[in-house]
Amino acid sequence: MTVSANSFLATKISFINAVADVCEATGADVSVIAEAIGLDDRIGPKFLRAGIGFGGGCLPKDIRAFMARAGELGVTEALGFLREVDNVNNRRRDHLVNMTRHALGGSFTSKRLAVLGAAFKPDSDDTRQSPALYIASKISGRGANVVVTDPAANHRVQAERPNLAVADDAYEAAKSADVVLLLTEWQEFKDLDPVRLREVVGTPHMIDGRNALDPARWRAAGWMYQSMGRP
Structure with a gap:
């Protein structure tokens, strides 16, 4: 039962992320669509926020286990759609990497980036299959100077990804940054003061990988603000 429930949840998350891709192609706002979908009491509003996808020790493992079990039972086709659920989820991470590269003019070399978040979800120090760490490591591997901060998971970053620098808080991480990524x-990241943060960055450019911030508030403070599936 748990495996099937987690597979359904993963499907819901990947669905809204696929809708976000369509919204980016058309100029629509995925948050408006998600709100409308969530009003349908057959669906509900939970887990309909577009972003960089899910991680952790359960959802990725369970959708693959469910597919494997279907194969053992000779009904592979019944759960074949979960393969695309997994693919959509993984593509979201690379999509944000590409967004960041474009924001930097096409190259990460010698750029400084602040990454806000390392755990796969808030209120946890769990970094298993974390989208945030995947993105931070990939960008670092392409020549950027990446500084990560997480309220609970800094010790895990230091142990698991020694190539990444770690800062005590967002303001320290963002010093002289060319782009700030909220992952x-x-x-405490949603409560950041955009005026204060702007004073320490090199370039006030925020890419919100979780659609967690108020675009109007950040733009009013002088930031270039980008998010997932929102104009």
């Missing part, structure tokens, strides 16, 4: 929606 785990901790409340």
